[in-house]
Amino acid sequence: MLSPIELRSDNAAGAAPELLAALTDANSGGAMAYGGDAFTERLQQVAQEVFEHPDAAVFPVGSGTAANALGLSALCPPWGSIVCHETSHIYVNECGAGSLFTGGGVIRGIRGDGFQLHPDDVRRHLDSVNWGDPHHSQPSVLSLTCPTDFGTVYRPAEVSALAAVAREGSLRTHLDGARLANALVANDCTPAALTCGAGIEMLSLGAIKNGAVSTDAIVSFDPAVNEQLTYRLKRSGHVASKMRFQSVQLIAYLTDGLWLRLAERANAAMKVLSDGLRSLGLEFVAEPQANMLFVHVGDEVAQRMADECALHFYTMGNGVVRLVTSFHTTETEAHEAVRRIASVAG
Ligand SMILES: Cc1ncc(COP(=O)(O)O)c(C=O)c1O
Incomplete structure (x- = not known):
C-alpha cells in the first residue's frame, strides 16, 4: 500500500520540532499574563532587528485572518x-x-495580470473613484499578498513601485505575509527589503503555515498605529492571557533564520515537484515561485491521483488541482509524487 503524501496545504502540516521545543522552554515557572512577560518583550527587540526597523511592534494573534x-x-x-x-x-x-x-470598510478586489497588482491597475482604480463624495467608499489602504494566493511572488522593486502609487493617493500599505518566509526565500532578499524597506507599513506575519502552533502575528511599523492596535486586539479577544507561548515561538521562528530554513525546505520540495510535472508536459496556471502550484491535469487524472496514488490535494474545478508543499515535505516525497502522477497522467 502506498503511503500518503500530503499536498493539500501547508496548514495540513504539523508543528516544527524547534517550535515545540520553544514551547517547552517557556513552560517553567510563572510569567506575567497578557503579554507582560519577558518573552513578549524580547520578541519586540527580535522583530526590530530582523526587520531593521526601530518602531517594529509585534502583536501575536491566533490566525492569519485575525492578523489581516x-x-x-x-x-x-x-x-x-x-x-x-x-x-x-x-x-x-x-x-x-x-x-x-x-466597522464597515469595503474590501475592493481589482484585476491584475498574473495574480498580482501592477502600478497601472491601482492608478486606474484610484482614477475611477469619486474622491470626497460621501456616497462612495474612499480608498484608504493598498493590501498586497506575497506570495500571492496563486503562488507567485512580488519582487521588492514591484512592492516599492506599488507602495509609491499608494502614497500618491494617501493610501496606507499592508502586506498579507501568510507565507512571507517562502517569499523571502524566493526573492533571496532581507525581510526589510520586501516589507518596511519597500514602503509597507503593516504586515501580517504568517508562522502557522510554516511550523508554528496557532501563532501568527501583526507587525506594525508605525508607532501611532501600534498604540491603537493594543485596544483593537483586546476588544476582539486577541490578547492571549498566556501570550508567552505565542511569543516564545515567534522568537525561535525569527532567530538565526529558522523561518527561512523551514521555508527553504517547502520551496525546494516545490521546485522538485514542479520541475517533474513540467517535464510530464502538464500546464501550470501560474509559474510556482514559492510553495504553491496550480496545475491542469484534467478531471479524470485528478480523480485517479486521489483514488490510486494516495496523494492528498485540493481540486479547484475545470481539471485544475492545487498542490502545496510545506517545511515537512521532503524532496524524496516530491519525486515520489511526480512518479505517481506520471503513472496516471501518461
Ligand atoms: C494568503 C493567505 N492569507 C491569509 C490566510 C488566513 O490564514 P488563517 O486560515 O490562519 O486565518 C491564508 C490561509 O490560508 C492565506 O493563504
Whole structure:
C-alpha cells in the first residue's frame, strides 16, 4: 500500500520540532499574563532587528485572518476601502472579516495580470473613484499578498513601485505575509527589503503555515498605529492571557533564520515537484515561485491521483488541482509524487 503524501496545504502540516521545543522552554515557572512577560518583550527587540526597523511592534494573534482583519482595522476608517487583488485571501476567503473589524470598510478586489497588482491597475482604480463624495467608499489602504494566493511572488522593486502609487493617493500599505518566509526565500532578499524597506507599513506575519502552533502575528511599523492596535486586539479577544507561548515561538521562528530554513525546505520540495510535472508536459496556471502550484491535469487524472496514488490535494474545478508543499515535505516525497502522477497522467 502506498503511503500518503500530503499536498493539500501547508496548514495540513504539523508543528516544527524547534517550535515545540520553544514551547517547552517557556513552560517553567510563572510569567506575567497578557503579554507582560519577558518573552513578549524580547520578541519586540527580535522583530526590530530582523526587520531593521526601530518602531517594529509585534502583536501575536491566533490566525492569519485575525492578523489581516485586525491589522487592516487600524489602517482603514469605516468609510474607507481596502484595495487588493481580486484573488486575494482578504477579498475571497475571509468571510468579510476585514469589513467587520473596520466597522464597515469595503474590501475592493481589482484585476491584475498574473495574480498580482501592477502600478497601472491601482492608478486606474484610484482614477475611477469619486474622491470626497460621501456616497462612495474612499480608498484608504493598498493590501498586497506575497506570495500571492496563486503562488507567485512580488519582487521588492514591484512592492516599492506599488507602495509609491499608494502614497500618491494617501493610501496606507499592508502586506498579507501568510507565507512571507517562502517569499523571502524566493526573492533571496532581507525581510526589510520586501516589507518596511519597500514602503509597507503593516504586515501580517504568517508562522502557522510554516511550523508554528496557532501563532501568527501583526507587525506594525508605525508607532501611532501600534498604540491603537493594543485596544483593537483586546476588544476582539486577541490578547492571549498566556501570550508567552505565542511569543516564545515567534522568537525561535525569527532567530538565526529558522523561518527561512523551514521555508527553504517547502520551496525546494516545490521546485522538485514542479520541475517533474513540467517535464510530464502538464500546464501550470501560474509559474510556482514559492510553495504553491496550480496545475491542469484534467478531471479524470485528478480523480485517479486521489483514488490510486494516495496523494492528498485540493481540486479547484475545470481539471485544475492545487498542490502545496510545506517545511515537512521532503524532496524524496516530491519525486515520489511526480512518479505517481506520471503513472496516471501518461
Ligand atoms: C494568503 C493567505 N492569507 C491569509 C490566510 C488566513 O490564514 P488563517 O486560515 O490562519 O486565518 C491564508 C490561509 O490560508 C492565506 O493563504
